[in-house]
Amino acid sequence: MSTTVSQLDQVKSGPWNGGRSPFAIEYGKVMMWFFLVSDAFTFSAFLVYYGAQRFSQITWPDPDYVFQSIPAIADEGYPLVFVGIMTFILIMSSVTMVLAVEAGHRNAKKEVVGWMIATIIGGLMFLGCQALEWSHLNHEGYWWGRIPEHYAGIDKIGAQQFANLFFTITGFHGFHVTTGVIINIIILCMTLGNVFEKRGTYLMIEKVGLYWHFVDLVWVFVFTFFYLV
Amino acid sequence: MSGNNTSVEHGHEGQHADMSKKLIWKVFFYLLAITCLEFFIALVLVYNGPLEKGPLVNFIYVVLTLVKAYFIVAYFMHLKFERMGFIIITLIVFVFIIYFIILLLTEGSYLHTHLHHTFG
Numbered sequence: 173m174s175t176t177v178s179q180l181d182q183v184k185s186g187p188w189n190g191g192r193s194p195f196a197i198e199y200g201k202v203m204m205w206f207f208l209v210s211d212a213f214t215f216s217a218f219l220v221y222y223g224a225q226r227f228s229q230i231t232w233p234d235p236d237y238v239f240q241s242i243p244a245i246a247d248e249g250y251p252l253v254f255v256g257i258m259t260f261i262l263i264m265s266s267v268t269m270v271l272a273v274e275a276g277h278r279n280a281k282k283e284v285v286g287w288m289i290a291t292i293i294g295g296l297m298f299l300g301c302q303a304l305e306w307s308h309l310n311h312e313g314y315w316w317g318r319i320p321e322h323y324a325g326i327d328k329i330g331a332q333q334f335a336n337l338f339f340t341i342t343g344f345h346g347f348h349v350t351t352g353v354i355i356n357i358i359i360l361c362m363t364l365g366n367v368f369e370k371r372g373t374y375l376m377i378e379k380v381g382l383y384w385h386f387v388d389l390v391w392v393f394v395f396t397f398f399y400l401v
Numbered sequence: 402m403s404g405n406n407t408s409v410e411h412g413h414e415g416q417h418a419d420m421s422k423k424l425i426w427k428v429f430f431y432l433l434a435i436t437c438l439e440f441f442i443a444l445v446l447v448y449n450g451p452l453e454k455g456p457l458v459n460f461i462y463v464v465l466t467l468v469k470a471y472f473i474v475a476y477f478m479h480l481k482f483e484r485m486g487f488i489i490i491t492l493i494v495f496v497f498i499i500y501f502i503i504l505l506l507t508e509g510s511y512l513h514t515h516l517h518h519t520f521g
Contacts, residue, residue, distance in 0.1 A: 220498070259436055266473070392466055
């Protein structure tokens with residue numbers, strides 16, 4: 173028997189030769205990314221349809237006049253202020269989430285718990301703000317299939333499309349925030365129950381973190397296209 | 402199999418040195434600054450000021466939004482520090498979204514011109 177190994181028999185060790193992740197990312201995390209890509213397609217489809225509607229209508233309600241109240245403070249005259257607070261809350265909760273991930277890398281359980289609680293509180297605050305925003309608009313007369321009476325003539329078509337799309341898209345986003353908060357609570361309980369401590373890795377925090385940042389990312393786009401443009 | 406997983410995780414953790422607390426807060430202040438700039442344009446320059454809503458302002462908003470999206474995806478979602486192959490497979494599919502945007506906005510403009518011309 174020859175002791176030299178022919179080139180074909182050599183053990184291949186390149187990243188694409190099997191036996192390990194070519195991306196050096198754990199399987200669950202890759203799947204979370206793929207889910208988020210598909211979810212991004214759903215949100216893109218919603219927002220692109222919104223764009224198409226806005227391009228095709230002759231008139232469209234001016235967001236500066238639709239969104240100008242701050243609940244419990246002022247009914248009108250402050251465009252964008254309340255949504256600014258909501259945006260700040262969501263960015264802030266994204267930061268606390270990434271700090272939880274960072275603490276997870278150091279296996280610092282106490283810090284992970286603290287930052288996760290902060291993230292959950294941020295998510296709940298955002299949902300509360302959204303509930304106030306929805307109830308205010310509903311009070312004004314906007315809902316699926318319903319618009320305030322002051323719209324007349326050709327304005328009605330654009331206003332109706334605006335109302336339907338606003339509640340559908342922010343509703344779908346709010347649904348994502350709600351599931352995100354629920355998942356965050358589950359992960360917090362798992363952290364408190366020492367599940368990750370025993371597993372030796374806090375990678376699960378990272379996967380949930382990806383989802384939470386994605387929710388923040390979607391809000392960045394919703395905010396621009398509904399409130400600013 | 403489980404041993405294999407651990408090696409993957411360890412290999413991955415090695416790259417996390419890039420994402421320190423300092424960098425997290427830095428990215429947060431960038432995001433905050435861009436959001437404040439958007440509010441400045443919306444409230445001071447457009448609502449109470451000389452600028453009109455229109456293609457120019459919208460273009461600025463979209464660019465600022467994409468910059469914010471870059472910071473969130475690259476740093477918070479850590480994509481910048483993954484391998485190039487992974488970055489490509491996650492981002493390349495958005496070519497279809499860009500195509501979809503072009504298609505539907507063209508369609509919207511067409512309807513704007515012709516539908517209202519016919520029935521308006």
